[in-house]
């Protein structure tokens with residue numbers, strides 16, 4: 196949702212930070228000339244460019260013969276090649292890196308574990324063999340509903356080893372949301388835990404699984420990791436302990452050599468309509484971009500201690516906690532819990548203790564830390580840091596500057612990385628040794644990525660003007676389809692302008708050609724860095740027996756980026772009350788998860804509609820933002836007057 200205030204603040208932004216010389220000297224890509232050369236190479240001969248990259252990044256059991264077959268909007272990359280992603284993350288490193296930590300884990304209660312590449316490989320193979328013993332084969336779908344523990348990465352890699360398709364469901368999602376996803380993908384096995392730690396309390400994963408199971412009939416087995424409890428399993432033949440499954444398994448398991456386009460994972464994400472979409476990614480193209488972008492954007496060095504704070508339940512966790520870092524053989528930090536547990540300095544304490552060199556987190560977290568003041572940061576020595584990354588939503592210049600100066604001590608480049616679940620990997624970002632950065636701009640597309648700002652007719656908008664962000668040519672890690680709904684793939688992403696990928700984001704360029712992302716132009720909102728569909732929240736609200744109609748819109752929020760405001764009309768016989776507001780918020784939490792609870796619920800006697808019956812969302816957005824009316828209860832009359840004034844405007 197483009198926020199005019201944000202647009203004004205970025206348009207007046209004139210600070211430019213060239214890469215520190217010392218940083219550039221050692222970087223993978225050291226100058227804008229290098230960037231431009233790669234860009235031109237990719238532009239001139241994409242087949243050669245991507246083909247070369249794929250040969251460099253991946254181990255191929257069988258080489259591919261064709262780089263790309265593009266029948267818009269369907270792409271197939273690296274045809275006839277065979278590889279295996281777990282082999283690329285593990286086996287090929289073992290001769291040199293068996294004793295190097297792959298994962299430095301820290302649980303919220305303070306328990307710690309270092310898992311070497313050698314140990315990780317054994318755990319993955321044992322679990323892969325265990326899954327095989329449960330009948331899991333190439334192409335089967337496996338659900339993963341785990342806290343942020345090393346076993347989450349083990350689970351993903353074990354699936355990849357067998358050619359099984361994983362689908363991670365964020366641990367903060369409710370039983371309802373879990374069940375919906377398991378049913379849609381037809382999961383055969385679910386890998387979960389009794390619970391996870393968050394803000395000093397246990398997230399009741401097992402209880403949610405028990406509630407979801409009766410409505411997810413495809414699930415034959417639930418494998419339960421003991422994390423928070425005493426290891427006691429729920430009754431019933433479907434439940435099995437993780438330890439029991441892997442205990443007697445061999446720690447070698449021949450990888451399944453899958454074709455490049457074999458599905459790797461499904462990740463559900465929010466769209467403009469009620470039901471989340473199962474975004475499907477395939478193996479080789481995804482892996483190649485994951486590996487390449489991690490190395491280039493974070494300018495990886497062998498001895499980096501890299502920390503991406505995203506949960507594995509989101510795409511950032513897939514690409515930049517698990518696959519990208521492991522393909523590059525570096526050490527990655529995995530932290531289970533909340534950023535301010537037990538105190539406001541937990542993140543900085545982790546960075547100091549592990550001597551983390553790279554931090555990749557979300558603007559919403561940065562803004563929350565900013566509010567806490569510099570004190571908690573100053574208690575710690577953060578001099579190990581050399582690079583900072585941001586992702587998930589537009590970062591306001593003020594937060595960018597605080598991140599750079601207070602966290603990065605003014606010496607670390609900041610990379611603001613734009614991408615999406617659908618793009619699989621970073622698309623627009625500075626290359627820290629080359630690109631001069633500007634606070635609030637994701638700068639320029641990576642080589643080979645044709646991110647362009649167009650109007651609805653497909654014309655390029657002049658520099659300085661706003662428009663819609665498209666990717667006009669295919670790229671290897673693009674989504675291949677919406678699982679089980681191929682039409683939705685075409686309609687959602689390729690119907691705005693045929694053959695061109697529509698991102699759903701608005702953006703503008705400045706006179707230097709830098710890109711400034713302005714937020715979603717559809718009914719998707721980024722709330723505290725979590726992507727949600729307003730329609731999803733609406734359908735959760737109307738499933739409550741007292742609700743007649745609901746419209747949910749975003750409102751700019753200093754902390755969360757966007758906050759959710761719900762306008763609700765009640766069925767006859769029900770009166771608005773604070774108690775009912777609470778009841779409705781709890782209901783949404785149960786239907787989707789706590790992250791979707793509206794920040795503000797307003798009762799209305801009716802919702803403003805156009806003559807053709809469409810809810811006037813733009814008007815509601817203005818009301819929510821306090822631009823038109825600030826009353827707590829908005830009457831139909833108020834809204835109707837506004838609606839009449841606006842009829843021609845929607």
Ligand code: WTA
Pocket residue numbers: 464509510511585586587588589590611612613614615616617637698699700712713714715721725726
């Ligand atoms: C937003 C997260 C501005 C954008 C990787 C996109 C951003 C949506 C940025 C995807 C950024 C992500 N600047 N906006 N650097 N990064 N977004 O699928 O609106 O959870 O469409 O993927 O987040 O969210 P998703």
